[in-house]
Amino acid sequence: MRDFEELIDEAARADVTGWDFSWLDGRASEERPPWRYSRLLGEAVARARTAVDLDTGGGEVLAEAPLMAADPHATESWPANAARARELLGPRGVTVHETAPGAPLPFADASVDLVTARHPVKPAWSEIARVLAPGGEYLGQHVGPESAFELIEFFLGETTAAQRADRRPDLEANAAAEAGLEVTDLRSARLRMEFRDVGAVVWILRRCVWWVPDFSVERYRDRLRDMDAHIRRHRSFVAHSTRHLLRARR
Numbered sequence: 001m002r003d004f005e006e007l008i009d010e011a012a013r014a015d016v017t018g019w020d021f022s023w024l025d026g027r028a029s030e031e032r033p034p035w036r037y038s039r040l041l042g043e044a045v046a047r048a049r050t051a052v053d054l055d056t057g058g059g060e061v062l063a064e065a066p067l068m069a070a071d072p073h074a075t076e077s078w079p080a081n082a083a084r085a086r087e088l089l090g091p092r093g094v095t096v097h098e099t100a101p102g103a104p105l106p107f108a109d110a111s112v113d114l115v116t117a118r119h120p121v122k123p124a125w126s127e128i129a130r131v132l133a134p135g136g137e138y139l140g141q142h143v144g145p146e147s148a149f150e151l152i153e154f155f156l157g158e159t160t161a162a163q164r165a166d167r168r169p170d171l172e173a174n175a176a177a178e179a180g181l182e183v184t185d186l187r188s189a190r191l192r193m194e195f196r197d198v199g200a201v202v203w204i205l206r207r208c209v210w211w212v213p214d215f216s217v218e219r220y221r222d223r224l225r226d227m228d229a230h231i232r233r234h235r236s237f238v239a240h241s242t243r244h245l246l247r248a249r250r
Contacts, residue, residue, distance in 0.1 A: 001197055004228045011202035012217050017080040018058025021207075028200040031191035033243045037141040038064045040245075041116055044139050045069050048114035052107065052131070055120045059085035059096070062116075068092050069114065073107070075099045077121075107131040119143050123172065125179035132250035138181060143167055144188060144242030148211060151193075151201070151239040155212045155223050169244035181248035188244040194236040198228040201237065 001007075014023055042065040045051050051069035053062045056076050072094040076082040082098040089096060097106050101121065110133040117123065117140040128138055145167045146159075153159055173183045195201050202224065205215045217224065231237050 001232060004198060004225065007197055007199035007228070008202050008217050008221075008224060011199035011206070014203055014206075016203065016207040017078075018084045019056075019060045019081070020058060023203055024200050027197055028193070028195045028204065030193045030241055031189075033141065033187075033189040033191065033245065035141075035187060035189075035245050037061075037118060037245065040139060041118070042066055044114055044116065044137065045072070048072075050112050051114040051116065052105070052112050053094075054105075054115060054117040054123075054128075056085050056089075056096070057081050059089040059094070061118045062094070063088050063092070068094060073097060073112075075105065077101045105131050110134065110136075112136060114139070116140065117142075123176070125176050125181065128176075129179040129181050129250060132181075134250055136250045138176070138246070138248040138250075140246050142169070142172060142244050142246060144169060144190075144244050146240075147242045148193065148208075148239050151195075151204075151237070152211050154227065154237075155205075155215070155220055167242075169246065172244075172246060176246065176248050181250060183246065183248045185245060185247035188242065191241045191243065193239045193241055195239075196231065196236045198224055198231060201227055 045065045046067040048069035050071040053074040056062055056074035058081050062074060074085055074089060074094055075097045076085050077099050082096055085096045105127045109130055112131045113133050113136040115128050115132060115138045120140060146164050149159055169186055169188050173186050176183055205212050
């Protein structure tokens with residue numbers, strides 16, 4: 001394994017825009033949920049007339065769909081990601097809307113027959129229900145409770161009970177139902193993550209900024225040295241992500 005300083009310097013300079021995790025190939029891994037969200041997304045989009053992909057990132061996941069809806073759209077609130085999504089999805093006819101966090105969706109009432117989201121920041125169920133036409137569908141793969149908490153607690157210390165209960169699938173399903181949606185499928189999975197060098201840890205904490213909100217290499221250099229020693233001793237740092245699939249109908 002390369003020197004500690006070389007690993008973290010490389011990771012601190014690497015590009016973290018978009019939703020492309022290929023920089024981690026060979027350096028980190030994460031199990032995938034058994035339901036194969038990308039396949040479900042491709043099937044749903046191909047059937048749709050007007051479809052909206054929420055929090056699309058750089059558009060990488062939606063771009064895997066073999067066929068697009070007749071009238072495809074995507075939303076993204078981070079300008080760098082929105083620009084990348086336009087480059088990737090624009091040639092396939094997708095209109096990318098740059099939206100402010102928490103702002104209403106830029107679509108008329110009952111004007112959309114499919115809303116999709118992979119790892120949405122926070123599902124706005126009232127807005128999703130508003131834009132869906134009768135019979136329209138929501139398909140999402142969400143981050144679940146206590147996801148990557150082993151890694152988060154390594155840097156921040158023990159989390160609170162409220163933090164550990166956040167993003168529970170049953171509560172999200174209840175919120176969707178309260179907004180007027182009928183939940184038709186709800187499945188959960190706990191998945192193994194492995195980080196094989198400290199550079200992979202630096203990169204993921206720069207990309208997933210909500211995990212350790214005040215993260216910087218300099219601020220956490222001592223803990224990064226501890227992480228580096230742990231990985232060299234145990235060959236990897238193991239954490240677990242949680243995901244749930246949620247489908248609902250208007």
